[in-house]
Amino acid sequence: xxxxxxxxxxxxxxxxxxxxxxxxxxxxxxxxxxxxxxxxxxxxxxxxxxxxxxxxxxxxxxxxxxxxxxxxxxxxxxxxxxxxxxxxxxxxxxxxxxxxxxxxxxxxxxxxxxxxxxxxxxxxxxxxxxxxxxxxxxxxxxxxxxxxxxxxxxxxxxxxxxxxxxxxxxxxxxxxxxxxxxxxxxxxxxxxxxxxxxxxxxxxxxxxxxxxxxxxxxxxxxxxxxxxxxxxxxxxxxxxxxxxxxxxxxxxxxxxxxxxxxxxxxxxxxxxxxxxxxx
Numbered sequence: 001x002x003x004x005x006x007x008x009x010x011x012x013x014x015x016x017x018x019x020x021x022x023x024x025x026x027x028x029x030x031x032x033x034x035x036x037x038x039x040x041x042x043x044x045x046x047x048x049x050x051x052x053x054x055x056x057x058x059x060x061x062x063x064x065x066x067x068x069x070x071x072x073x074x075x076x077x078x079x080x081x082x083x084x085x086x087x088x089x090x091x092x093x094x095x096x097x098x099x100x101x102x103x104x105x106x107x108x109x110x111x112x113x114x115x116x117x118x119x120x121x122x123x124x125x126x127x128x129x130x131x132x133x134x135x136x137x138x139x140x141x142x143x144x145x146x147x148x149x150x151x152x153x154x155x156x157x158x159x160x161x162x163x164x165x166x167x168x169x170x171x172x173x174x175x176x177x178x179x180x181x182x183x184x185x186x187x188x189x190x191x192x193x194x195x196x197x198x199x200x201x202x203x204x205x206x207x208x209x210x211x212x213x214x215x216x217x218x219x220x221x222x223x224x225x226x227x228x229x230x231x232x233x234x235x236x237x238x239x240x241x242x243x244x245x246x247x248x249x250x251x252x253x254x255x256x257x258x259x260x261x262x263x264x265x266x267x268x269x270x271x272x273x274x275x276x277x278x279x
Contacts, residue, residue, distance in 0.1 A: 005198065010125070011057035011072050012109045020076040021056075021107035023100040026069045028093040030062075043091055044069065051084040052077035066095060070109070075102050117194065119168055128195070128220040135221065135237070147236045154240020161187060161241065162248035180204075180249050187245060188214065196220060196238070200268055210250060210275040214242060215260075215268050222263040234258040235269055246273050 014021060026044065031037045048055065057072035078084055081102070089097045100110050114122045138146040165187050170177045178186075181204050188199050197216035204212040221235040235258055243256040253276040260266040 005192075008193075009057075011059070011070075012112075012115070013106065014057060014072045015106050016056060016074065017105050019056075019074040020078075020102045020104055022053075022071075022073050022075040022078075022102045023107055023109050023111060024069075024071040024073060024088070025096075025098040025111050026071075026088055026091075026094060027066050027096045027098075028091070029095060030065055030067060031093075040091070040093070044088065047084065047087045047091075048073070051080070051087075053084065070111070072107065072109075078102075118164060118190070121164070128223060132220060132223040147234070150236040151240035151243075154237040154242075155244035155247070156240075158241035158244025158246075159248040160244075162245040165190075166249065183249055184212070184245065197269075209277050210246075210252075210254075212246065212273040213270065214273065215270040217262070217268045219262065219269045222261060222269055226263050234261060235263070235271075238269075239271060242271055242273050246275075250275070252276070 028040065031040065047053075054074040054077075055071055056074055058070065060067060060069050062068075075081065075084075085097055085099065088094065098111055101107050115124070117123050135146075135150070138150070142149070162183070165183050166177060169183060169186060184204070185202060188202055191197055192199055197219040200215040200217055202212070202214050204210070219235055219238060221238050239256045239258055243254050246254040246256075254273050255276055256271050256273045258269060258271050260268060260270040262269050
């Protein structure tokens with residue numbers, strides 16, 4: 001049964017017309033048990049209920065010796081903000097309570113910087129439409145030369161990603177490197193979560209020379225080329241990333257070719273990653 005994917009809204013700006021908005025950050029000492037975790041959650045929610053706070057968005061992150069809960073809330077019915085904050089500060093184990101607001105209708109999280117993923121790697125956000133327009137202009141200006149540039153950029157980035165994923169996954173596996181197929185699967189699943197594409201299929205064969213197939217839908221790069229009358233270009237950035245990832249992962253040279261592309265009318269983009277055997 002195919003899973004229906006839901007969109008994921010990052011809460012660094014919250015737009016809620018007609019509401020008085022507040023960003024709350026609660027940091028406390030590391031919890032020692034699941035029971036203590038539940039008790040702390042209940043205590044926070046009890047305070048919110050008492051002060052008529054409506055939670056709109058929330059997330060939790062872990063640091064080396066502490067935990068942080070971040071809430072984006074509607075404080076329209078809060079009558080005593082200082083009392084609310086004081087109650088949160090008085091909770092057992094709380095190290096700090098910080099807040100932004102209240103602001104009407106729109107609020108931005110100014111409590112956190114930089115934004116990170118993959119264990120501390122700094123990230124920035126561009127819309128897929130903006131990046132697609134950048135690629136479109138590159139193809140218009142440089143034609144097939146843009147293909148070469150994007151493939152090379154992707155190849156180098158793919159090597160960096162492979163080295164990072166190998167190290168990251170080994171660190172949580174007792175220092176043991178995972179089989180290459182597992183590393184690739186983790187990377188492709190991460191790409192789904194980070195908005196690059198939806199993974200349809202991944203297969204790898206190690207009989208004889210190594211070959212793999214990756215089939216994806218909704219690849220943002222394909223959006224850049226819809227309507228361009230350039231049959232000779234492909235999703236060259238992602239193609240390069242796959243080649244670079246496999247090259248670093250297996251320690252031998254790979255190339256990637258795109259055999260089907262959504263920008264050319266196919267229902268998906270499909271790539272073949274092939275080991276380059278020396279003559």
